[in-house]
Amino acid sequence: MLWGEEDARGERWRIDSYDFTISEDIGEIQLIKIEKHKYWYKDDWYCRHITLKTPTGDYLEFPCYRWITNDKEVILREGSAKLVTHDVTQIHKQHRRKELEDRQKQYRWKEWHPGFPSSMDAHCHSDLPHDIQFDSEKGVDFILNYTKAMENLFVNSFMHMFQSSWSDFADFERIFVRISNTISEYVMQHWQEDFMFGYQFLNGCNPVLIKKCKKLPEKFPVTHELVECSLERNITLEKEMEQGNIFIVDFYLLDGISSNKTDPCTIQYIAAPICLLYKNLENKIVPIAIQLNQVPGPENPIFLPSDAKYDWLLAKIWVRSSDFHIHQTVSHLLRTHLLTEVFAIAMYRQLPAVHPIFKLIIPHVRFTIAINTKAREQLICECGLFDKANATGGGGHVQLVLRAMKEFTYESLCFPEMIKLREMDNKDEIPYYFFRDDGMKIWEAILSFVGDVMDIYYESDQAVCDDSELQAFVKDVFIYGLRDNEASGFPKTIKTKEKLVEYITLIIFTATGQHAAVNFGQYDWCSWIPNSPPTMRQPPPKEKGVVTIEYIIESLPDRGRSCWHLGAVWALSQFQDNELFLGMYPDEHFVEKPVKQAMAKFRKTLEDITSFILDRNKNKKLPYYYMSPDRIPNSVAV
Structure with a gap:
């Protein structure tokens, strides 16, 4: 056809x-x-x-x-998938060698910025090989999409007042209430409440930072006396930590990051807060202490729920703003978009189309190189759209990626290990962590599917070791894609079927479930500007008792940046036209019946997960659906 x-x-x-x-x-x-x-x-x-x-x-x-x-x-x-060791005829051996030679000329590594994961050697979308371009470049033009989004949201009328402040919180509603959205409206109504603040660390669009706190860091000198009025079990803070009721979120990566100076008329600020949270008797996670910067001292007070209303509210707003920066640059850009592109480029360079792993991975890297190239062309480049509304624009986002690159690890990309590393795996202790629960189901479904397919082609660990193309793929990811980063823990070789299945599962999960979890909730959780300010225009308070509602409004983004932000989170939360969701494989790269049976089994598992999530969400005021398979695109394409 x-x-x-x-x-x-x-x-x-x-x-x-x-x-x-x-x-x-x-x-x-x-x-x-x-x-x-x-x-x-x-x-x-x-x-x-x-x-x-x-x-x-x-x-x-x-x-x-x-x-x-x-x-x-x-x-x-x-179409029968073949490993390099399965080919016996000279014509087939020569064909797969020639295919890879041609691809390696087309798919070349490039350092977009020193210290970043390597990317595709292409200045713009039209430079890409035709096979990986979008069907219509217009559909993924960020400038057009942002403009369209702002038209859809009726916010263009505010752009002429670009640098003027809003009058009060109700004023924000003028650009908000046009679109009916259950979660975003609920956020608007409840964003000032402590339970909503804490809930987002579990099930918002950045549910990957919260961790169990067994010992307070020295830089965060919270005492029992400070938080005693927030503790409900009549035991000490130390005992609460021992019992697993205390959690912490530390935004240390933001410490010293340069704030956006692309607009000389507006000074923008970044903080690096530390937030202590508590599981109360209702099993809700609520904040009990916030320090807005990393070094304790008289000018860096610890804010508490018992403080004056606006002191505590502004402290929470600063945390939400910091969470937005880490989410956009680290959780979203680096750990899903850029890493998936690394896997995609290495796949094209080292795996011929006849290889079973190529056939397995290719649906999950569809359009990823294209969307990232477009982002480098328009979004995160110098003077790109990222600079228009974000305090980390103008180079701060680059610094942030470089810091995060020094810390991210292979282990932290394996979903079960990522949850365990933060000691968030105990369902009895933390019962409403839907990101964890649904993510585990998706990970296990992918793991089982990949295992079924790999069993068809690899009869032993030795077969894995002998697959020179697989080993070249893994080496290309590590040496060139990740810049030979030993600290990452990424393997240079794979020697067992078990490790191979985990590795391929990591690739597919990162491109599907993980990306969906941190991307498609952006409008839900970030469209109400005070809940996720992309920039702050006043510095963090250095003392208590001085914050007023006027100071908060002056701290929040002005009208123009609010409009750009709203258009961005709307555009980034939309599915592509004719989106393919997890388990959909209309392109039949595999022709073998056993693989098609494995796909059918995979789809049935995903259907069961979808039904479970749908049933759980019934009558919930805050449904969690970002990890529902019918809402997880097959690849990173937006």
């Missing part, structure tokens, strides 16, 4: 199927070659697959899923 990109009349996506009959005996089919005549106008065609019926009545499938252009031919193998 061939899909035409554009004909002479400008008609796009004309779909045709062609039948050919060959009467003479041509012997055993080794390869199929496709080429097209060159025309005077752009006339690229997309070939899905070729089906060959043999004289005996058997059918052979030749998957393609590539663009046929004027300047090159495409040579296809029959």
Whole structure:
């Protein structure tokens, strides 16, 4: 089946199927070659697959899923997945070598910024190989999408007052109430309440920072006397920690990060708070102490729920702003987008299309290189859209990625280990951590599916060790993609089936469940500006008892930056047109029946998880659905 990109009349996506009959005996089919005549106008065609019926009545499938252009031919193998050790004919060995040689010329590593994960060598989206470009670049143009989002949200009318402050909290509602959204409206109504503040560390759009606190750091000198009125069990703070009731979130990565200076008319500020949280008798996680910077002292007081109303509210707002910065730059950009691109580039460079791991991974890297290239072109580049509203714009976001790169590890990307590292795995102690519960179900489903597929092709650990293409893929990720970062703990080789299954599961989970969890809740949780300010225009208070409502309003983003922020979180929370969700594999890269059976089993597991989550969410004022399989796209594409 061939899909035409554009004909002479400008008609796009004309779909045709062609039948050919060959009467003479041509012997055993080794390869199929496709080429097209060159025309005077752009006339690229997309070939899905070729089906060959043999004289005996058997059918052979030749998957393609590539663009046929004027300047090159495409040579296809029959669709059965083969490891390099399974090929015996010279023609097949030569074909897979030639395919990788050609790909390595097309897919080249590039250092976008020193210290970042390596990325695709492309200045703009149109420089990318045709096979990995978006069908329509217009659909992922950040500037167009932000403009469209602001039109949809009716916020353009505020842009002429770009640097003016809002009048009060109610004033924010003017740009907010146009769109009906259950969670965002609930946030607007309850954002000042301590339970809502704490809940977001569990099930908001950045549920990856909170950890159990067994011992207070010296830089955070909270005493029992300070927080005694917040403790409900009539035991000491030390005992509460021993019993697993105290949690901490530390934004130390933000300490000393340069604030945005791209607009000389507006001074912007960044803090690096530490927040102590408590599980009360209702099993709700609530804040009990906040220090707004890392070094304790008279000008860095510890704010408490018992303080004056606006002192405590502003302290929480500062934490929410800091959480927004870490979420956007570390949890979202680095740990899903940039890492998935590393896996994608290494896959194209080291795994031929006939390799089972290529067939398994390719649906989960669809459009990732393209969206990241577009982001480097328009979003996170110098003077990009990121600078318009965010305090970490103008270079602070780059500093933040560099710091996070020194700390991120392979272990922390394995979902069960990430939860254990933060000691958040005990369901009895922390019963309402839906991100953890649903994430574990998704991880286990992917792990089982990957295991079923790998069992088909790798009969032993030795088969894993002998797969030179797999080992080259893993090495390329480590050496070039991650810049030979020993501290990351990423493997340089894989020697067992168990480790291989975990490694591929990590790749797929990062691109699917993890990205969905930190991306698609952005409008829900960040659209109410006071709950997630992208910038602060007044410095953190250095003493108690001086904060007024006017000071808070002057601290929050001005009208123009609020509008840019709202447009951004709206645009980033939307699914792509014709989105493919987890378990959907319309492109049949695999032709073997056992793999298709494994896919069917995987889909059934995902359907059960979806039903469970749907049932759990019934009648909930704050439903958690970001890890529901029917809302998890197959790849990082937005």
